[in-house]
C-alpha cells in the first residue's frame with residue numbers, strides 16, 4: 676500500500692488521571708514527526724476545547740480530525756501517515772481496538788491517551804480492552820492537589836448536571852488514592 680513507511684507498526688497506550696501529561700506526551704511525538712507523516716484524531720464527545728484541535732492543559736496544540744466512531748479513523752487516514760494519535764480513547768466505541776490493530780498491521784504506529792478510571796474510580800471497559808491490544812502501556816501520574824503525592828485518581832469537584840461529566844480544568848483535580856473521594860451521586864454511564 677502506498678504511503679506505508681514502516682514494516683512494523685505498534686500500539687502504545689498512555690494512561691493516567693487528568694493533568695498527568697498524557698496528551699502532552701502524545702503531542703510531542705506527533706509534533707516531532709516529519710510534516711505529513713502524522714495525524715491526530717479525537718472523538719466528537721470531547722468538546723472541552725476548540726473543535727478540530729487537540730489542546731493540552733500545558734498549551735501544546737495540534738490539528739485533529741473529529742470522528743463520531745472508531746471506524747472513521749481508517750477511512751480518514753491520509754496516505755503517507757506513519758504515526759497516528761488518538762486522544763481520550765475512553766470516549767470511543769468498542770470497535771477501537773480492532774481499528775488500532777488494523778493500523779498496526781499496515782505498519783502504522785498508533786499512540787492513544789485515555790483515562791484509566793472514571794470519576795467514580797471504576798475502570799473504563801474500552802480502556803481495559805485496549806490494554807489487551809497494546810504493545811506498550813505507559814502509566815502517567817499527576818501531583819495530588821491535596822498532599823503533593825502521586826496523583827492517580829481524578830477528583831470531580833462539581834456536581835454532575837444532566838449526566839454530563841465532561842468538564843473543563845476547573846471541574847477536576849488530581850488526587851492520590853488516600854485523598855480521593857468517590858462522588859456522592861450514582862455512577863453515570
Ligand SMILES: [Zn+2]
Nearest residue numbers: 819822851854
Ligand atoms: Zn494526596
